[in-house]
Amino acid sequence: MEIEEFRIKAHAMVDWMADYMSNVDQYPVRAQTTPGQIAAKLPEGPPASRESVDAIMADFERDILPGVTHWQHPRFFAYFPANSSPPSVLAEMLTATIGAQCMLWQTSPAATEMETRITDWLRQMIGLPRGFHGVIQDSASSAILCAILTARELATDWRSNEVGLTNTAPVVIYTSDQTHSATEKGAKVAGLGRSNVRIISSDSENFAMKPDALEEAILDDKTAGKLPACVVANLGSTGVGAMDDLEAIGKIAQRHGLFSHVDAAWAGSALILEEHRHLLKGIERFDSFVFNPHKWLMTNFDCTAHFVRDPEALVKTLSINPTYLLSREGEGVIDYRDWSVPLGRRFRALKLWFVIRSYGVDGLKAIIRNHIELAKWLEEQIACERDFELMAPRQLSLINFRYVPKDAEDLDGLNSRLLNAVNDDGLTYLTQNVIGGVYAIRFQIGQTMTQQEHVDAAWQRIRSISKKIR
Numbered sequence: 462m463e464i465e466e467f468r469i470k471a472h473a474m475v476d477w478m479a480d481y482m483s484n485v486d487q488y489p490v491r492a493q494t495t496p497g498q499i500a501a502k503l504p505e506g507p508p509a510s511r512e513s514v515d516a517i518m519a520d521f522e523r524d525i526l527p528g529v530t531h532w533q534h535p536r537f538f539a540y541f542p543a544n545s546s547p548p549s550v551l552a553e554m555l556t557a558t559i560g561a562q563c564m565l566w567q568t569s570p571a572a573t574e575m576e577t578r579i580t581d582w583l584r585q586m587i588g589l590p591r592g593f594h595g596v597i598q599d600s601a602s603s604a605i606l607c608a609i610l611t612a613r614e615l616a617t618d619w620r621s622n623e624v625g626l627t628n629t630a631p632v633v634i635y636t637s638d639q640t641h642s643a644t645e646k647g648a649k650v651a652g653l654g655r656s657n658v659r660i661i662s663s664d665s666e667n668f669a670m671k672p673d674a675l676e677e678a679i680l681d682d683k684t685a686g687k688l689p690a691c692v693v694a695n696l697g698s699t700g701v702g703a704m705d706d707l708e709a710i711g712k713i714a715q716r717h718g719l720f721s722h723v724d725a726a727w728a729g730s731a732l733i734l735e736e737h738r739h740l741l742k743g744i745e746r747f748d749s750f751v752f753n754p755h756k757w758l759m760t761n762f763d764c765t766a767h768f769v770r771d772p773e774a775l776v777k778t779l780s781i782n783p784t785y786l787l788s789r790e791g792e793g794v795i796d797y798r799d800w801s802v803p804l805g806r807r808f809r810a811l812k813l814w815f816v817i818r819s820y821g822v823d824g825l826k827a828i829i830r831n832h833i834e835l836a837k838w839l840e841e842q843i844a845c846e847r848d849f850e851l852m853a854p855r856q857l858s859l860i861n862f863r864y865v866p867k868d869a870e871d872l873d874g875l876n877s878r879l880l881n882a883v884n885d886d887g888l889t890y891l892t893q894n895v896i897g898g899v900y901a902i903r904f905q906i907g908q909t910m911t912q913q914e915h916v917d918a919a920w921q922r923i924r925s926i927s928k929k930i931r
């Protein structure tokens with residue numbers, strides 16, 4: 462493609478993007494296609510000769526768009542948000558255009574130095590104490606893996622990187638029964654084995670990890686000759702948004718010499734609100750902390766902020782120095798490739814820079830605070846609706862509920878049918894949960910454009926569908 466053609470097509474594309482952002486609420490939220498339907502529209506092999514952008518775009522609109530689930534839809538209430546925003550998209554256009562590979566300071570000094578500065582802005586914004594150093598990872602899963610690998614190396618006195626895990630006692634990770642599967646996956650990838658992930662029970666009221674049970678498990682493992690290495694605490698777990706007591710867990714980790722990590726992938730963004738900072742009490746006892754601006758901070762995927770107390774331990778765990786990656790600056794600069802698993806890295810700090818400057822911290826606070834207010838409103842609606850009940854305490858903007866009409870049998874089946882009918886309807890999109898063995902419908906509010914009318918419309922539709930499916 463010639464540059465002048467690119468200029469024309471790019472202008473048209475930006476118009477398409479702005480129209481999409483304005484009209485995204487006209488689409489069904491979840492793609493209403495069946496498996497294989499989109500694949501059937503794609504030729505089995507690549508074209509030998511060039512095709513015009515107009516032809517490609519026409520196919521995109523006709524064949525591909527119907528298979529897209531619209532995560533930027535203001536009535537998207539499933540999973541956690543992966544919210545985007547206009548300034549974030551603008552920055553992504555620059556990032557893709559520049560196409561820098563930012564593995565070393567030398568391969569893009571601006572990306573490296575901005576990453577250091579912007580992650581420190583984030584640190585200040587969410588109230589993490591000084592002494593935490595930031596790096597942008599591709600996902601919270603990668604950050605958790607890095608934490609587990611560091612813990613493994615510290616626990617085995619840096620031997621496992623050299624000789625593997627063969628001549629050591631089992632290295633054990635502790636986390637609660639509410640924790641995201643990323644921790645178990647991290648333990649598997651780190652070679653620790655799933656059976657060495659100790660699942661600590663949580664309390665039945667708030668679903669927070671029981672500190673006494675944690676300490677008991679550590680002591681049992683020590684007695685059995687195992688190597689307790691790491692505790693992963695939750696600040697906003699995926700199912701019910703459980704908030705662990707960081708003060709209590711951090712003390713236990715310190716007492717037994719365990720590496721400690723906080724998974725705040727979703728809830729971390731809400732810490733920009735002073736009224737939720739109390740959740741961080743005890744954070745100074747932790748070694749590592751992660752949250753995803755790509756979930757709830759108007760910054761499109763992927764963008765994970767990972768903070769560590771001791772970058773040297775992380776770098777010692779991950780660094781490899783083949784000749785072709787050596788650079789003249791040596792130790793005088795940061796080479797972020799040593800802070801994460803992949804070597805290659807995109808210029809992700811740029812979109813945070815655009816987002817934070819475009820909204821200002823106050824603007825970002827207003828959006829998140831509004832989401833939480835909307836969730837409080839929905840919680841009240843559910844609480845006073847006779848045929849519905851809340852299934853867990855609301856956490857920030859996350860609610861779990863179920864339909865409990867009088868005399869109904871098989872409530873799990875009924876709620877599963879309700880959820881499917883709501884999602885097939887297309888007006889909104891929610892996900893399921895199981896709490897204490899009981900089926901629940903999960904509703905989170907966090908899309909950038911979501912307002913009262915969207916939550917209200919979704920709730921009214923849930924109510925009306927519930928009456929029809931009985």
Ligand SMILES: Cc1ncc(COP(=O)(O)O)c(C=O)c1O
Pocket residue numbers: 541599600601602603641643697698699724725726727753765
């Ligand atoms: C609490 C929590 N931790 C970790 C993850 C994994 O996040 P990522 O997709 O960035 O790896 C998720 C994903 O939703 C999550 O909810």
